[in-house]
Amino acid sequence: xxxxxxxxxxxxxxxxxxxxxxxxxxxxxxxxxxxxxxxxxxxxxxxxxxxxxxxxxxxxxxxxxxxxxxxxxxxxxxxxxxxxxxxxxxxxxxxxxxxxxxxxxxxxxxxxxxxxxxxxxxxxxxxxxxxxxxxxxxxxxxxxxxxxxxxxxxxxxxxxxxxxxxxxxxxxxxxxxxxxxxxxxxxxxxxxxxxxxxxxxxxxxxxxxxxxxxxxxxxxxxxxxxxxxxxxxxxxxxxxxxxxxxxxxxxxxxxxxxxxxxxxxxxxxxxxxxxxxxxxxxxxxxxxxxxxxxxxxxxxxxxxxxxxxxxxxxxxxxxxxxxxxxxxxxxxxxxxx
Amino acid sequence: xxxxxxxxxxxxxxxxxxxxxxxxxxxxxxxxxxxxxxxxxxxxxxxxxxxxxxxxxxxxxxxxxxxxxxxxxxxxxxxxxxxxxxxxxxxxxxxxxxxxxxxxxxxxxxxxxxxxxxxxxxxxxxxxxxxxxxxxxxxxxxxxxxxxxxxxxxxxxxxxxxxxxxxxxxxxxxxxxxxxxxxxxxxxxxxxxxxxxxxxxxxxxxxxxxxxxxxxxxxxxxxxxxxxxxxxxxxxxxxxxxxxxxxxxxxxxxxxxxxxxxxxxxxxxxxxxxxxxxxxxxxxxxxxxxxxxxxxxxxxxxxxxxxxxxxxxxxxxxxxxxxxxxxxxxxxxxxxxxxxxxxxxxxxxxxxxxxxxxxxxxxxxxxxxxxxxxxxxxxxxxxxxxxxxxxxxxxxxxxxxxxxxxxxxxxxxxxxxxxxxxxxxxxxxxxxxxxxxxxxxxxxxxxxxxxxxxxxxxxxxxxxxxxxxxxxxxxxxxxxxxxxxxxxxxxxxxxxxxxxxxxxxxxxxxxxxx
Numbered sequence: 001x002x003x004x005x006x007x008x009x010x011x012x013x014x015x016x017x018x019x020x021x022x023x024x025x026x027x028x029x030x031x032x033x034x035x036x037x038x039x040x041x042x043x044x045x046x047x048x049x050x051x052x053x054x055x056x057x058x059x060x061x062x063x064x065x066x067x068x069x070x071x072x073x074x075x076x077x078x079x080x081x082x083x084x085x086x087x088x089x090x091x092x093x094x095x096x097x098x099x100x101x102x103x104x105x106x107x108x109x110x111x112x113x114x115x116x117x118x119x120x121x122x123x124x125x126x127x128x129x130x131x132x133x134x135x136x137x138x139x140x141x142x143x144x145x146x147x148x149x150x151x152x153x154x155x156x157x158x159x160x161x162x163x164x165x166x167x168x169x170x171x172x173x174x175x176x177x178x179x180x181x182x183x184x185x186x187x188x189x190x191x192x193x194x195x196x197x198x199x200x201x202x203x204x205x206x207x208x209x210x211x212x213x214x215x216x217x218x219x220x221x222x223x224x225x226x227x228x229x230x231x232x233x234x235x236x237x238x239x240x241x242x243x244x245x246x247x248x249x250x251x252x253x254x255x256x257x258x259x260x261x262x263x264x265x266x267x268x269x270x271x272x273x274x275x276x277x278x279x280x281x282x283x284x285x286x287x288x289x290x291x292x293x294x295x296x297x298x299x300x301x302x303x304x305x306x307x308x309x310x311x312x313x314x315x316x317x318x319x320x321x322x323x324x325x326x327x328x329x330x331x332x333x334x335x336x337x
Numbered sequence: 338x339x340x341x342x343x344x345x346x347x348x349x350x351x352x353x354x355x356x357x358x359x360x361x362x363x364x365x366x367x368x369x370x371x372x373x374x375x376x377x378x379x380x381x382x383x384x385x386x387x388x389x390x391x392x393x394x395x396x397x398x399x400x401x402x403x404x405x406x407x408x409x410x411x412x413x414x415x416x417x418x419x420x421x422x423x424x425x426x427x428x429x430x431x432x433x434x435x436x437x438x439x440x441x442x443x444x445x446x447x448x449x450x451x452x453x454x455x456x457x458x459x460x461x462x463x464x465x466x467x468x469x470x471x472x473x474x475x476x477x478x479x480x481x482x483x484x485x486x487x488x489x490x491x492x493x494x495x496x497x498x499x500x501x502x503x504x505x506x507x508x509x510x511x512x513x514x515x516x517x518x519x520x521x522x523x524x525x526x527x528x529x530x531x532x533x534x535x536x537x538x539x540x541x542x543x544x545x546x547x548x549x550x551x552x553x554x555x556x557x558x559x560x561x562x563x564x565x566x567x568x569x570x571x572x573x574x575x576x577x578x579x580x581x582x583x584x585x586x587x588x589x590x591x592x593x594x595x596x597x598x599x600x601x602x603x604x605x606x607x608x609x610x611x612x613x614x615x616x617x618x619x620x621x622x623x624x625x626x627x628x629x630x631x632x633x634x635x636x637x638x639x640x641x642x643x644x645x646x647x648x649x650x651x652x653x654x655x656x657x658x659x660x661x662x663x664x665x666x667x668x669x670x671x672x673x674x675x676x677x678x679x680x681x682x683x684x685x686x687x688x689x690x691x692x693x694x695x696x697x698x699x700x701x702x703x704x705x706x707x708x709x710x711x712x713x714x715x716x717x718x719x720x721x722x723x724x725x726x727x728x729x730x731x732x733x734x735x736x737x738x739x740x741x742x743x744x745x746x747x748x749x750x751x752x753x754x755x756x757x758x759x760x761x762x763x764x765x766x767x768x769x770x771x772x773x774x775x776x777x778x779x780x781x782x783x784x785x786x787x788x789x790x791x792x793x794x795x796x797x798x799x800x801x802x803x804x805x806x807x808x809x810x811x812x813x814x815x816x817x818x819x820x821x822x823x824x825x826x827x828x829x830x831x832x833x834x835x836x837x838x839x840x841x842x843x844x845x846x847x848x849x850x851x
Binding site: 205206207208210211213214217218220221222223224225226227228283285 | 653655674675676679680685687692693694695696697698699703707708710711714720721722764768
């Protein structure tokens, strides 16, 4: 048996160089990265301002809430679940925090703590319904997301809740903040980076992360291996809630208001980023560095097209095409297997 | 490469110098063979010998890198599976590829276009009539309106064969068609195959069960390491010569000889490692009690659906256990979760290694350490796996169990069936279980691989672990078990020990209950 294995290994050596140089393979493995680099190059050639450092800093700042949301989604996606309520949680939590500070004169810290408790509760509710009650995640979180968005809408009669006068400066700093002295990046970028590192450590370095990927690979085999599948899946949804709070604080602090918005395009952007990240990875698994890359990519395309003067519609079309292309790249590899 | 001139009596299908490479493997290596109309040909070889790849090429699911096919003397160019269907080639795969929610008739007629009324609406009456025709040719008692998911495995295979007939197939390839079938069902399957042959249809019969090859086929084609190593009339071969073709070396032993030569006798030891008392479950397990001693290999025999898998799943806690107690070394374990049973030292190696045993997209290493990850930490209290510790453990198991893999980083998906099974075993050995339940560990595993799995079980028993071994191939139980329990309809209905363990005795208990 073992000598047969070694025979196979040696026979593979002679063919390897041909396999490795296979163009389709290269495209399927590195297609997303190549597209990213190529588009950055094109935008940079088209417009000098694309690589202006201040503009890049602003872009990163704008992309931060999207990254926070996408990080949460990466966790549930890795376990094979969807969470469509993430922007609903974000929107409701943002409203709670702003209302508590503006209308009820709460301290910003206490308001954030209450907002966090709300987010964790909402995420855990999703987790209970999906993991313990066995309801399908896609439609369940669509429903809870709708309820949250509707509640947010009714709570303020569909209006934005503005608090530019009443929100303390220290809260507003979460939205932009003073740039740090070294890289001159804004506060949200640092928070998002911190969260990304945290999630990266969790997913790729810890036992829990390994178990999560095991669940994503085969929940039944994971369960029979003694992994607490239900608890981990539920925890994934709680993590989405956790991330939603950061996004809620960042966006409300930046605009000094809670905006009455379905958050639909943000939701799609976060999913696009996570899927781009998976498409860029070797085994097409959802992963934190990939998600970070996906967010940066989408933001870069957005910025490049804005600088060229394109409208929202064109930018959406471009992003849609990129997503399709990325999925096509991964299929090229799969169909040849 | 000489072009084959269409002769007067060209064979039905000719495969010429076909070669297929996968990354790292030469799966099919210059295979040439021909199939005549109306013959039953056995295709045998170990897992990874290239049988499946060859079949995929004939089915149009894979393209050969070199070589060509011809049908009745005409060149045959297959770009996709549909081309093979049109050419009259039908395939019944080991893992059933029918659609469970659809009816028998819908499955049979799938791919043919359903009969219509007014060119738009499906003519159900006609659909059922045509499907019933194909099924009648198999003398099977199956209602065309029934959802396929409700049928037994044997009936589902017949539905797939009926689909081939409905497609006017001239060549039918049956890949491990007898897996999970009872003896009676296998007899029926054989009768069907013979009738098809008499009707001029060529049948390629792929099986690891050599008895079936001898009973059914007229010619045997043996593959080994991607090459065709033998193509001979079945009558010119005997069991040991066929096995030596398959394995490439002399070694053939019947179960009874094995039992005698290994000195498998009555129950060893004294203390019970696992005690099961009055276990019932809603999956159809009724008041089962048994125990297994340290160092003992206990066989669970019975027909398909007799409740063996259901029993061990209830014991392990994979399914809800309604009644009964399970004790390991005298200590009762709760039935909430598999993790409870695991920490008590019980392991279940499930029936289906692909859907229940392994994470197919994980590496060999990560599968082996999955159930014991908390013992491979960088520091005892930090829940971060140490790659070095994992690698050391995985390499040791790979070496001990002889898992054929290029490295511990190889994805389990890319291993052969027998090696995938060994990875499952390795996982539980690494976890440290001392009572191991093997549920059909040798299904789809080749001759050598089976022997290795028997050896592993014996080695474990020799180390004082208790082993429970479920198999539908009763000869396997005879070869290795100290004692055999026979189940029927979710109840333990018979027990054989020591010299009384013999295939006829097991079969008799099975059927005396029906």
